[in-house]
Amino acid sequence: MPTPSKETRGGNRLLSALPDEEYRHLLPHLELIHLEKGEIIYMARDSIKYVYFPLTGMFSLLSTTESGSTVEVAMVGSEGIVGLPVVLSMDKVPYEVMIQLTSDTLRIEAEILRKEFDRGGRLHELMLRYTHVLITQISQSAVCNRFHTVEKRLCRWLLIARDRVNSNTIDLTQEIIAHMLGIPRTGVTMAAGALQRAGLIRYSRGKIEILDYQRLRDASCECYEIIKEEFDRFLSE
Numbered sequence: 001m002p003t004p005s006k007e008t009r010g011g012n013r014l015l016s017a018l019p020d021e022e023y024r025h026l027l028p029h030l031e032l033i034h035l036e037k038g039e040i041i042y043m044a045r046d047s048i049k050y051v052y053f054p055l056t057g058m059f060s061l062l063s064t065t066e067s068g069s070t071v072e073v074a075m076v077g078s079e080g081i082v083g084l085p086v087v088l089s090m091d092k093v094p095y096e097v098m099i100q101l102t103s104d105t106l107r108i109e110a111e112i113l114r115k116e117f118d119r120g121g122r123l124h125e126l127m128l129r130y131t132h133v134l135i136t137q138i139s140q141s142a143v144c145n146r147f148h149t150v151e152k153r154l155c156r157w158l159l160i161a162r163d164r165v166n167s168n169t170i171d172l173t174q175e176i177i178a179h180m181l182g183i184p185r186t187g188v189t190m191a192a193g194a195l196q197r198a199g200l201i202r203y204s205r206g207k208i209e210i211l212d213y214q215r216l217r218d219a220s221c222e223c224y225e226i227i228k229e230e231f232d233r234f235l236s237e
Helices: 006-011 020-029 084-088 110-118 121-147 150-165 174-181 185-197 213-219 222-236
Strands: 031-035 040-042 050-054 058-064 070-076 096-101 103-109 201-204 207-210
Touching: 020 103, 020 110, 020 121, 050 058, 050 110, 058 150, 070 121, 070 150, 070 174, 084 110, 084 121, 103 110, 110 121, 121 150, 121 222, 150 174, 150 185, 150 207, 150 213, 150 222, 174 185, 185 201
Parallel strands: none
Antiparallel strands: 031 103, 040 096, 050 103, 058 070, 058 096, 201 207
16 A cells, blocks of 8 residues: 655645644554545444545445435545544444545554544544534434425535535536435436526536536525534634
């Protein structure tokens, strides 16, 4: 595996917020790896062997029913961490984790990270705060999926995806997005068509481009604003 440099951490906002001394404790244990779109790194109830700090791309946290229906409950990009239950003394992940967009990521053995977390300091603080913002995203996504229209849910999803990958272009098909939202593809096709006709997005095969961020934000429900506010607070403090 390639060895990360001191500069590599700049790709992950949580790692970049650590003091140099704390990052030096982690650096010898970090591995730089490449994960392809569609890879499953954890199934629900798997033991957590590694924790991931994405530098690029996007991870999806998925909840699946006994009947096989799946819905995305959260997205994680370069702002955060995947495998968070380990810092809460939990050794299994309660959801499936899939690579939604190809990712270069740093990983560390879960037990090593847990020991560093237990040392206290800035890492301890950041991970507790990130736990809060991830819970906010999961809970608000549940509210959104239950009470809001497909069009507003699609707006919220596109906006969060944009924030996670730091790009107005999202390389995903409507079929995948429908799977993430837990709705038929026809629903996403109709909603995306309405947004395209309004000049908010442009989509082609396998790609959606956000043309007007502010108008898309206005067209979304309040769920995006609630999620964004908590993430902005996490990243700014």
